[in-house]
Amino acid sequence: MLKKIKEKLIQISNKELFKTLFSYSKGYRLKILYITILRAVNSLATIGVALLTKNIIDSAISKDLSSTYTLGAIVVVGLLLKLVLSKYTTVYSTKVSETMFNDLQHKTIKTFYNNQWLFMSQFKTGDLITRSSNDVSRITGILMGTFPTIVSLLVQLITAFVILSSYDQMIAFIAFILGPATVSISWVLGHKLKELQAVIQESISELNSYITESIQNMDLIQSFDIKEDALDKLKDLQDKKRNLVYKKAVFTAITKGIIDFGFTIGFLGATLLGAYKLYNGVISFGTFTAFSQLVSHIQSPIYGLSKTIPSIITVLSSVERVIVFNENSMESQNTAPELQQNELMSLQFEDVSFYYLKDNIILDQLNLSINIGDKIALIGTSGEGKTTILRLVMALLEPSSGAVKLNCISGSVPITSETRKYFSYVPQKNSLFSGSILDNLLLANKNASKEVIEKALQTACIYDFIMSLPNGVNTIVGERLGGLSEGQAQRICIARALVHNTPFLILDEATSALDTETEKCIVINISENYSKKTLIVVTHKTEILNYCNHIFKLDNKKTTKVR
Ligand SMILES: Nc1ncnc2c1ncn2[C@@H]1O[C@H](COP(=O)(O)OP(=O)(O)O)[C@@H](O)[C@H]1O
Numbered sequence: 001m002l003k004k005i006k007e008k009l010i011q012i013s014n015k016e017l018f019k020t021l022f023s024y025s026k027g028y029r030l031k032i033l034y035i036t037i038l039r040a041v042n043s044l045a046t047i048g049v050a051l052l053t054k055n056i057i058d059s060a061i062s063k064d065l066s067s068t069y070t071l072g073a074i075v076v077v078g079l080l081l082k083l084v085l086s087k088y089t090t091v092y093s094t095k096v097s098e099t100m101f102n103d104l105q106h107k108t109i110k111t112f113y114n115n116q117w118l119f120m121s122q123f124k125t126g127d128l129i130t131r132s133s134n135d136v137s138r139i140t141g142i143l144m145g146t147f148p149t150i151v152s153l154l155v156q157l158i159t160a161f162v163i164l165s166s167y168d169q170m171i172a173f174i175a176f177i178l179g180p181a182t183v184s185i186s187w188v189l190g191h192k193l194k195e196l197q198a199v200i201q202e203s204i205s206e207l208n209s210y211i212t213e214s215i216q217n218m219d220l221i222q223s224f225d226i227k228e229d230a231l232d233k234l235k236d237l238q239d240k241k242r243n244l245v246y247k248k249a250v251f252t253a254i255t256k257g258i259i260d261f262g263f264t265i266g267f268l269g270a271t272l273l274g275a276y277k278l279y280n281g282v283i284s285f286g287t288f289t290a291f292s293q294l295v296s297h298i299q300s301p302i303y304g305l306s307k308t309i310p311s312i313i314t315v316l317s318s319v320e321r322v323i324v325f326n327e328n329s330m331e332s333q334n335t336a337p338e339l340q341q342n343e344l345m346s347l348q349f350e351d352v353s354f355y356y357l358k359d360n361i362i363l364d365q366l367n368l369s370i371n372i373g374d375k376i377a378l379i380g381t382s383g384e385g386k387t388t389i390l391r392l393v394m395a396l397l398e399p400s401s402g403a404v405k406l407n408c409i410s411g412s413v414p415i416t417s418e419t420r421k422y423f424s425y426v427p428q429k430n431s432l433f434s435g436s437i438l439d440n441l442l443l444a445n446k447n448a449s450k451e452v453i454e455k456a457l458q459t460a461c462i463y464d465f466i467m468s469l470p471n472g473v474n475t476i477v478g479e480r481l482g483g484l485s486e487g488q489a490q491r492i493c494i495a496r497a498l499v500h501n502t503p504f505l506i507l508d509e510a511t512s513a514l515d516t517e518t519e520k521c522i523v524i525n526i527s528e529n530y531s532k533k534t535l536i537v538v539t540h541k542t543e544i545l546n547y548c549n550h551i552f553k554l555d556n557k558k559t560t561k562v563r
């Protein structure tokens with residue numbers, strides 16, 4: 001199954017990627033257009049100032065003082081307006097960019113949740129963080145910054161070219177001649193850079209993943225005394241990224257150097273020709289200064305375009321890294337019929353086989369039926385497939401063959417992402433969020449009453465401990481436990497699952513950090529306080545088995561009912 005998913009990660013054509021990039025601008029197109037217009041007006045104003053300067057110089061040379069002052073005043077007012085306009089554009093586009101970034105990041109993380117668990121389990125945390133922040137930010141930058149820049153550069157280029165041609169076609173031609181060549185070079189350069197950028201993004205992901213994992217396992221690094229090794233590995237990954245970024249910089253510098261050289265020649269040619277015409281009295285001094293400004297107004301947009309085109313192509317590698325979640329294994333969003341708790345009869349596995357990798361079958365034609373209200377234990381050696389069974393129940397995995405279903409009075413309902421609402425799952429690992437104990441409990445059911453919360457905490461044998469804390473349920477806990485022991489954190493997680501109030505409660509070695517006495521106490525409490533709830537507990541402690549009505553043992557890819 002994993003193989004099937006990996007095969008889907010095929011190359012997507014640049015055309016498709018451009019289409020997707022365009023589709024990301026949905027909802028922002030008018031705003032982008034507005035920013036583009038603001039930028040274009042700014043470009044036109046720059047050319048306007050160049051033309052006015054020409055007239056100021058010409059009228060000053062012809063000693064027409066009143067015109068010089070009037071024109072000078074217009075230039076001052078124009079420059080001030082241009083300044084205000086350009087700052088307003090910056091502020092406005094920052095605001096829109098930030099909104100768009102949030103929106104796109106939100107959508108990307110939503111696709112993480114909506115994809116199949118197995119597909120998502122291939123990605124490291126650091127990689128997903130990089131994709132949903134760094135890559136999304138590059139995409140936003142292109143749509144909000146680069147597209148308006150390109151349009152305003154084109155406006156500047158065309159206007160300056162038309163005006164300069166009306167004065168002198170030859171000079172305009174010399175200034176422009178390098179344009180098409182430059183744009184073609186940067187197009188080719190862009191494609192090479194796209195590949196390099198993809199490798200850079202991957203290397204950033206690898207580095208971030210390593211940093212995330214080594215921070216998460218900081219206690220292990222300290223206790224194994226492998227700080228030096230861990231730092232060496234960090235340095236290797238940093239060096240790898242630095243070398244790639246350096247390679248990109250060298251590649252860009254050489255190509256840009258060639259382009260710059262071409263520009264210098266073009267500028268010199270146009271200026272010398274202008275100077276020659278000035279010397280021969282063909283043009284005025286004012287026209288000559290206008291020429292040199294117009295020449296630079298033709299060259300700088302071409303230069304700007306040659307810089308922005310590669311960035312548009314390189315961003316496609318980021319689109320590729322984000323689109324992968326849209327293109328792949330989205331969960332089917334079928335709506336299961338609403339079931340009343342008293343309608344439920346049993347959870348059934350019917351000839352269920354499952355494999356992650358084709359030649360390694362984990363479950364083989366497994367049959368299992370759990371009646372509502374039962375308290376069952378699922379036992380078996382490590383690696384047999386107990387967690388896999390629970391993932392099938394939670395619809396995190398789909399059976400390779402056979403069916404998992406909920407039997408009700410009115411018929412049976414297949415297990416899908418929609419039936420997850422009937423289950424509360426407590427994994428072995430700590431799953432507390434940063435915040436207070438109360439915040440964590442309310443996460444499962446934001447409307448839970450005080451009584452519901454107290455009952456859950458008492459059942460999970462953690463009430464007395466929490467009450468003994470100075471801040472009670474308002475004590476701050478978090479990812480790194482925040483002063484709790486593993487066992488205390490596990491009990492809060494169990495209480496949270498009880499607050500969730502679903503017909504099924506699944507504890508997947510969720511009591512592993514607890515002593516047998518406490519674990520026994522929790523199982524007994526659940527039987528007494530939540531007699532209608534179906535409990536599936538995966539445990540290695542034999543004493544607990546006495547407090548369950550049925551025991552299933554997973555052995556040799558099948559379950560057998562021990563009791
Ligand atoms: N995401 C996965 N991809 C491939 N193989 C997996 C994956 N998760 C678990 N397995 C394999 O499936 C088998 C059963 O794992 P699991 O259900 O976690 O066992 P248990 O919970 O009984 O210890 C193991 O051999 C494990 O290597």
Ligand SMILES: [Mg+2]
Pocket residue numbers: 386387388508509
């Ligand atoms: Mg397990």
